[in-house]
Amino acid sequence: xxxxxxxxxxxxxxxxxAGVAASLGAxxxxxxxxxxxxxxxxxxxxxxxxxxxxxxxxxxxxx
Amino acid sequence: MAAAAxxxxxxxxxxxxxxxxxGAARRFSDALLGAVAAILGVVLLCxxxxxxxxxxxxxxxxxxxIGCLLLLFGLEWLRKGVLRMAGQRRRSSSYEEFVEExxxxxxxxxxxxxxxxxxxxxxxxxxxxxxxxxxxxxxxLGGAPGKxxxxxxxxxxxxxxxxxxxxxxxxxxxxxxxTQLKLGVGIALTAFGTFFAAEGLRVEWPFGDVALLYLAxxxxxxxxxxxxxxxxxxxxxxxxxx
Numbered sequence: 001x002x003x004x005x006x007x008x009x010x011x012x013x014x015x016x017x018a019g020v021a022a023s024l025g026a027x028x029x030x031x032x033x034x035x036x037x038x039x040x041x042x043x044x045x046x047x048x049x050x051x052x053x054x055x056x057x058x059x060x061x062x063x
Numbered sequence: 064m065a066a067a068a069x070x071x072x073x074x075x076x077x078x079x080x081x082x083x084x085x086g087a088a089r090r091f092s093d094a095l096l097g098a099v100a101a102i103l104g105v106v107l108l109c110x111x112x113x114x115x116x117x118x119x120x121x122x123x124x125x126x127x128x129i130g131c132l133l134l135l136f137g138l139e140w141l142r143k144g145v146l147r148m149a150g151q152r153r154r155s156s157s158y159e160e161f162v163e164e165x166x167x168x169x170x171x172x173x174x175x176x177x178x179x180x181x182x183x184x185x186x187x188x189x190x191x192x193x194x195x196x197x198x199x200x201x202x203x204l205g206g207a208p209g210k211x212x213x214x215x216x217x218x219x220x221x222x223x224x225x226x227x228x229x230x231x232x233x234x235x236x237x238x239x240x241x242t243q244l245k246l247g248v249g250i251a252l253t254a255f256g257t258f259f260a261a262e263g264l265r266v267e268w269p270f271g272d273v274a275l276l277y278l279a280x281x282x283x284x285x286x287x288x289x290x291x292x293x294x295x296x297x298x299x300x301x302x303x304x305x
Contacts, residue, residue: 011142040265041267059146
């Protein structure tokens, strides 16, 4: 049951949860260095880039 | 609303396949008893934990949390959808799950006269886990300000549709393009997740809510490219489970 619950929340691979956590860390770091005005306009696309990288990594690793 | 209906509907279909399998192989009364107990458990858990988790939380923090949760679900569905469409993973089919579950139960112990606890437990476990996923998706989609009603309406629509499918039994299960549906839901959940997480980090999306459309278009285009590329370099890996 616990194994099924873990699979339900985190999925079948470690790549997706690790990628989401890394993406969040990366965008928070970028947000800290960018001027607030630039961040509010472009920050979303930084997150899109991280999400795409996570997807690509998870497809490559598949475990 | 459409995202909630599609995501919840697919989870409910999987739960329905388990209940039908238990009912067909053992007894429908035991399957329904297990399913009803699981639904009650999930509803009580959501009613107990949902408001407690969402009350008094900072709005921006909540959006980041909801966004990350949706990204976890969405990316996992997207990943599996791309692999399935590229032929590198078995296609999703609630009908096949129904047949496998039924055959396993038929091969197990003989049906006894009294309460069939094994059948009840199988139905309970299957419906509880799928129901928990439904609860998480509804909480995530409905947790954002002003989104609770559309999420609940979407869930209601899914419930009516899946119940309708259940009433006419398993034939329609075979006809649903589940793999494509799951890929579509993965794209939608990933777009919603990106949108909410970025808003929580004080991003202002160009064109406001229209961002959901272009985010979904970006992810759909990337999924299509990945499917094409992986199909071209396809290896025979049909044994990978759904």
